[in-house]
Amino acid sequence: MSTLLWMISFLLHGISILAIYLLLKDRQNLDGNKQTEKILKETLVEIQRENRMLQNLLAEEKKSEENLVNNEEIKTESFKSQKENKEKDTQAEMKFPDIEIPQSSAYQDEVETSLEAKVLQLHTNGETIDDIAKKLNCGKTEAEIIIKMYQKKS
Numbered sequence: 001m002s003t004l005l006w007m008i009s010f011l012l013h014g015i016s017i018l019a020i021y022l023l024l025k026d027r028q029n030l031d032g033n034k035q036t037e038k039i040l041k042e043t044l045v046e047i048q049r050e051n052r053m054l055q056n057l058l059a060e061e062k063k064s065e066e067n068l069v070n071n072e073e074i075k076t077e078s079f080k081s082q083k084e085n086k087e088k089d090t091q092a093e094m095k096f097p098d099i100e101i102p103q104s105s106a107y108q109d110e111v112e113t114s115l116e117a118k119v120l121q122l123h124t125n126g127e128t129i130d131d132i133a134k135k136l137n138c139g140k141t142e143a144e145i146i147i148k149m150y151q152k153k154s
Helices: 002-095 115-124 129-136 140-153
Strands: none
Touching (some): 115 129, 129 140
16 A cells, blocks of 8 residues: 555656646746847837938938939029020120231231131121032032031020
8 A cells, every 4th residue: 555655646746846847848938938029129129210210311312312403403504504605605706706806016816717607607697508608618518507507506
């Protein structure tokens, strides 16, 4: 009989040790889950912070691109106005090509008008393409091309 009681006691002790071991294992898993949850929360907070930083950077980049576009538009307008001023100056020079500048007798430069300027001057005076070609001793097609290119520019 006492052998039976000893066996039952060992069996109960084994079951108790097994139960304690399983409870300890659960407790460790629970702690592990808490640690995992804590790590995941920290990671989530870090990701949110990085997302805010990225949004700020994108907003700043968008503003800088808009500023660049505005600056480019201003530069383009400035360039256009400069170009228009140059064209006005060229037109003014073409209207008054016969102005003589007094020079000292010791030093004189010879200025020769280009073929294009001569063609355009005669054309603005109302000459026909045939007359221009005869006076300047050039081809009709050449004179016509020069006039058409000038008309495209203006």
